[in-house]
Amino acid sequence: MIDYYPSRVENHPIIYARKDPVIYSPASQPGPLTSQQMKFFEENGYLFLEQFFSEDEVFVMSSELTKVLEEGKTVTDKRVIHEPDSDEVRSVFAVHEHEEFFQSLSNDHRLVDIHKQLLGSDVYIHQSRINLKSGFNGKEFYWHSDFETWHVEDGMPRMRAVSCSITLTENNPYNGPLMLVPGSHKYFVSCIGETPEANYEKSLRKQEIGVPDHESLAKLVEQNGIAAPTGPAGSVILFDCNILHGSNSNISPYPRSNVFFVYNSVENRLVDPFSGQKPRPSYIASRQKTAEKV
Amino acid sequence: MIDYYPSRVENHPIIYARKDPVIYSPASQPGPLTSQQMKFFEENGYLFLEQFFSEDEVFVMSSELTKVLEEGKTVTDKRVIHEPDSDEVRSVFAVHEHEEFFQSLSNDHRLVDIHKQLLGSDVYIHQSRINLKSGFNGKEFYWHSDFETWHVEDGMPRMRAVSCSITLTENNPYNGPLMLVPGSHKYFVSCIGETPEANYEKSLRKQEIGVPDHESLAKLVEQNGIAAPTGPAGSVILFDCNILHGSNSNISPYPRSNVFFVYNSVENRLVDPFSGQKPRPSYIASRQKTAEKV
Numbered sequence: 190m191i192d193y194y195p196s197r198v199e200n201h202p203i204i205y206a207r208k209d210p211v212i213y214s215p216a217s218q219p220g221p222l223t224s225q226q227m228k229f230f231e232e233n234g235y236l237f238l239e240q241f242f243s244e245d246e247v248f249v250m251s252s253e254l255t256k257v258l259e260e261g262k263t264v265t266d267k268r269v270i271h272e273p274d275s276d277e278v279r280s281v282f283a284v285h286e287h288e289e290f291f292q293s294l295s296n297d298h299r300l301v302d303i304h305k306q307l308l309g310s311d312v313y314i315h316q317s318r319i320n321l322k323s324g325f326n327g328k329e330f331y332w333h334s335d336f337e338t339w340h341v342e343d344g345m346p347r348m349r350a351v352s353c354s355i356t357l358t359e360n361n362p363y364n365g366p367l368m369l370v371p372g373s374h375k376y377f378v379s380c381i382g383e384t385p386e387a388n389y390e391k392s393l394r395k396q397e398i399g400v401p402d403h404e405s406l407a408k409l410v411e412q413n414g415i416a417a418p419t420g421p422a423g424s425v426i427l428f429d430c431n432i433l434h435g436s437n438s439n440i441s442p443y444p445r446s447n448v449f450f451v452y453n454s455v456e457n458r459l460v461d462p463f464s465g466q467k468p469r470p471s472y473i474a475s476r477q478k479t480a481e482k483v
Numbered sequence: 484m485i486d487y488y489p490s491r492v493e494n495h496p497i498i499y500a501r502k503d504p505v506i507y508s509p510a511s512q513p514g515p516l517t518s519q520q521m522k523f524f525e526e527n528g529y530l531f532l533e534q535f536f537s538e539d540e541v542f543v544m545s546s547e548l549t550k551v552l553e554e555g556k557t558v559t560d561k562r563v564i565h566e567p568d569s570d571e572v573r574s575v576f577a578v579h580e581h582e583e584f585f586q587s588l589s590n591d592h593r594l595v596d597i598h599k600q601l602l603g604s605d606v607y608i609h610q611s612r613i614n615l616k617s618g619f620n621g622k623e624f625y626w627h628s629d630f631e632t633w634h635v636e637d638g639m640p641r642m643r644a645v646s647c648s649i650t651l652t653e654n655n656p657y658n659g660p661l662m663l664v665p666g667s668h669k670y671f672v673s674c675i676g677e678t679p680e681a682n683y684e685k686s687l688r689k690q691e692i693g694v695p696d697h698e699s700l701a702k703l704v705e706q707n708g709i710a711a712p713t714g715p716a717g718s719v720i721l722f723d724c725n726i727l728h729g730s731n732s733n734i735s736p737y738p739r740s741n742v743f744f745v746y747n748s749v750e751n752r753l754v755d756p757f758s759g760q761k762p763r764p765s766y767i768a769s770r771q772k773t774a775e776k777v
Contacts, residue, residue, distance in 0.1 A: 325697050329732045362656040363709045365731060403619050407736040415657045415735060437659055438623045438732040441709060442701040 192463050193347065194340050196379045202402040203379040204409075209348040211374060211429060213309025213454070220306030221299065230307065234374030234432035237418035241299075241425040242355065251357050251422075253290040254319050254446060257281050268472045277323055283472035285317035285450065295450050300353060303427065304452035307351050315339070315350055315453035315475055321446045327365055327439030331400055334378065335451070336431040338399050341384060341464045343474035348374075349457040350430040355448040360419045365439035367426060370406075371413040374432040378405045384464045389473060401433060409433060486757050487641065488634050490673045496696040497673040498703075503642040505668060505723060507603025507748070514600030515593065524601065528668030528726035531712035535593075535719040536649065545651050545716075547584040548613050548740060551575050562766045571617055577766035579611035579744065589744050594647060597721065598746035601645050609633070609644055609747035609769055615740045621659055621733030625694055628672065629745070630725040632693050635678060635758045637768035642668075643751040644724040649742040654713045659733035661720060664700075665707040668726040672699045678758045683767060695727060703727060 193208050211234065214220070216227040222236075230236045242250070261269040261278040268287070270280040284291035294300075295314050304312045316339075322328075335352060339345040360366040378401040385398065401409075418426055428434065430451070439445055459476050462468050468476060487502050505528065508514070510521040516530070524530045536544070555563040555572040562581070564574040578585035588594075589608050598606045610633075616622075629646060633639040654660040672695040679692065695703075712720055722728065724745070733739055753770050756762050762770060 325700075329734055331734055362711060363662055363731075368657055368735070403736070406619075410736050417656060435734050437657075437734055440623055440625055440729050440731055441662070442697070442704050 190346065190460055194336070194377050194379070195463070196337050196341050196377075197382055197384050197399065197464065199379060200381055202381055202405050204405050205377040205379060207348060207375045207377060207431065212307050213349065214306055218306060221303045222306055227307070230427065230429070233371040233416070235369050235371070235416065235426060235428040237420070238425040238427070239420045240423050242423035244423065247357060247423040250294070250355065250448060251446075253288070254321075254357055254448065257284060257288055257319060258321055267470065272328060275326070278321060280318045280320050282316070282318045284319055284448070285314045286472070291317065291319070291448065294448065300450070301452070304351055304353070307427070308349055308452065308454040311455045312452040313455055313475065314450055315345070316451040316473060318449050319446065320449060321444060322365055322436070322439050324364070324442040324444045325440060327445065329365065329438045330436045332406055332433050332435035333400050334431045334433055337378070337380060339430065339474065341399060342389065342462050342466070342469050344460045344462040344468060345430075345453065345457065346460055347457050348429070348431045350451055350453040352428050352430065353450045353452065354426045354428070356420070356422055356424045356426070357446045357448065358422050358444055360424070360445065361443065362417070362419060363441040364443040364445045365437045366417045366419055366445070367434060367436050368415050368417045369428060370409050370433040371416050373409040374429040376409060377431065378402075378433070384466060386466065389469045406433065484640065484754055488630070488671050488673070489757070490631050490635050491676055491678055491693065491758065493673060494675055496675055496699050498699055499671040499673060501642060501669045501671060501725065506601050507643065508600055512600060515597045516600055521601070524721065524723070527665040527710070529663050529665070529710065529720060529722040531714070532719040532721070533714045534717050536717035538717065541651060541717040544588070544649065544742060545740075547582070548615075548651055548742065551578060551582055551613060552615055561764065566622060569620070572615060574612045574614050576610070576612045578613055578742070579608045580766070585611065585613070585742065588742065594744070595746070598645050598647065601721070602643055602746065602748040605749045606746040607749055607769065608744055609639070610745040610767060612743050613740065614743060615738060616659055616730070616733050618658070618736045618738045619734060621739065623659065623732045624730045626700055626727050626729035627694050628725045628727055631672070631674060633724065633768065635693060636683065636756050636760070636763050638754040638756040638762060639724075639747065639751065640754055641751050642723070642725045644745055644747040646722050646724060647744045647746065648720045648722070650714070650716055650718045650720070651740045651742065652716050652738055654718070654739065655737065656711070656713060657735040658737040658739045659731045660711045660713055660739070661728060661730050662709050662711045663722060664703050664727040665710050667703040668723040670703060671725065672696075672703075672727070678760060680760065683763045700727065
């Protein structure tokens with residue numbers, strides 16, 4: 190299979206142009222998103238839907254999240270990821286498979302229809318997780334393109350997946366909100382460095398491989414700056430699989446938690462990882478070859 | 484000497500009411516600050532003066548800062564503080580004594596007159612430094628009251644000092660701007676834990692002693708939230724010696740640098756540290772007993 194997006198193979202970074210569309214339906218295609226929203230997504234690589242879910246829905250989601258996190262404290266399930274320097278639970282993966290509530294949320298037609306509209310096909314969940322960046326000592330997530338990792342380590346062939354982050358706490362300028370580099374999804378920053386074996390065991394706590402170099406990052410930020418959507422709990426941030434994003438630490442007392450689903454096109458199912466290495470476990474990247482879709 | 488603000492002596496945190504005025508002149512006292520600004524400072528514990536210095540002045544200050552930082556890379560002067568996990572220069576202390584340019588800046592009558600007005604007396608420089616939080620990997624500064632440390636470790640008797648931070652780069656929501664807890668200057672959070680000997684050698688890189696507990700912090704933030712003034716280079720942030728403040732990390736490509744002068748009232752000169760330990764070196768806390776003033 191041709192590798193359209195080689196990364197971690199050269200000893201110097203390269204910025205390639207994106208070889209795939211961003212939206213796979215015409216902007217005028219009828220669907221939950223207006224053509225203006227479709228165009229914004231295409232141009233910027235993300236879309237912020239403020240207060241998409243009602244307060245009641247957020248309340249239920251938060252209770253379910255708390256339940257899963259509480260259970261995560263006592264189990265040694267590999268799906269449960271801890272902070273780099275403490276035992277605090279930072280993420281729980283594959284909640285769409287293991288927790289009934291989040292399974293049904295991932296099937297919510299309001300979400301599914303949006304992703305079908307953007308990706309121009311049926312979709313399935315490539316990855317899901319809940320994240321908690323606790324108050325006082327939540328650590329940063331360094332800049333990265335999800336696609337870079339999914340391509341190299343999981344074998345996602347093309348850029349045809351969209352991430353959907355549902356905020357369960359207010360995102361404000363003080364609690365390390367998600368920062369995105371608008372327009373960066375139109376480029377692919379090929380990173381330097383080889384992938385160590387079972388890299389994910391470390392990278393999910395703190396990513397050090399597959400991150401863009403300073404110069405490429407500065408160049409892309411220079412074009413359109415940084416966006417950090419802020420708003421009440423229950424908002425949704427949709428973002429392209431290849432947009433550069435990250436977040437600063439959180440010393441504020443306000444925790445920042447969210448539910449995170451990645452919808453991939455059924456026409457873009459995983460192949461062997463482009464690193465040539467063993468694929469990551471299926472709780473990080475779904476590898477079902479069946480007609481599974483949501 | 485009576486210790487009006489005991490800290491690091493109990494095994495549980497205590498929130499005391501402030502025993503000192505915040506502004507020492509009547510709000511109506513003629514001076515550079517309007518009575519409205521004086522009242523804002525009294526109520527909130529800080530004041531943001533946007534674009535106080537001209538672009539030309541900022542240009543000169545920045546060149547001087549760069550010069551000092553460059554020199555700092557190669558010297559092992561104790562005044563030069565590095566990042567906790569790298570050799571990057573994070574701060575250079577006592578620039579008002581050692582670098583002619585910053586000495587004269589600290590004497591700038593526009594700054595001196597403001598501090599005289601707030602503190603109701605002549606003033607002198609208690610501490611000065613230049614800070615660089617570099618882009619990409621600038622680390623956080625955890626919440627603290629400067630006065631807590633200056634009182635316990637340096638022997639500053641009362642709350643009668645004001646810090647003045649001159650921004651030399653834009654402060655924006657992405658580069659870990661200074662965050663303040665408005666109104667927290669009206670309380671004194673007595674911290675737990677004993678002061679280790681020569682604590683400053685570690686605490687200037689990463690402070691772990693003399694920081695408020697989560698519960699006290701959450702309580703004070705609940706009252707008035709968090710403020711994070713943002714604006715162009717050349718702005719000035721004045722803040723009371725006892726206001727709780729801190730900042731998140733900075734993964735953005737935008738560095739964040741500033742010049743920092745602390746003006747103390749000549750009626751509030753240092754005595755022996757209230758910890759009973761040896762005072763910190765004079766490049767961190769000026770101990771001159773003479774009639775020195777600016």
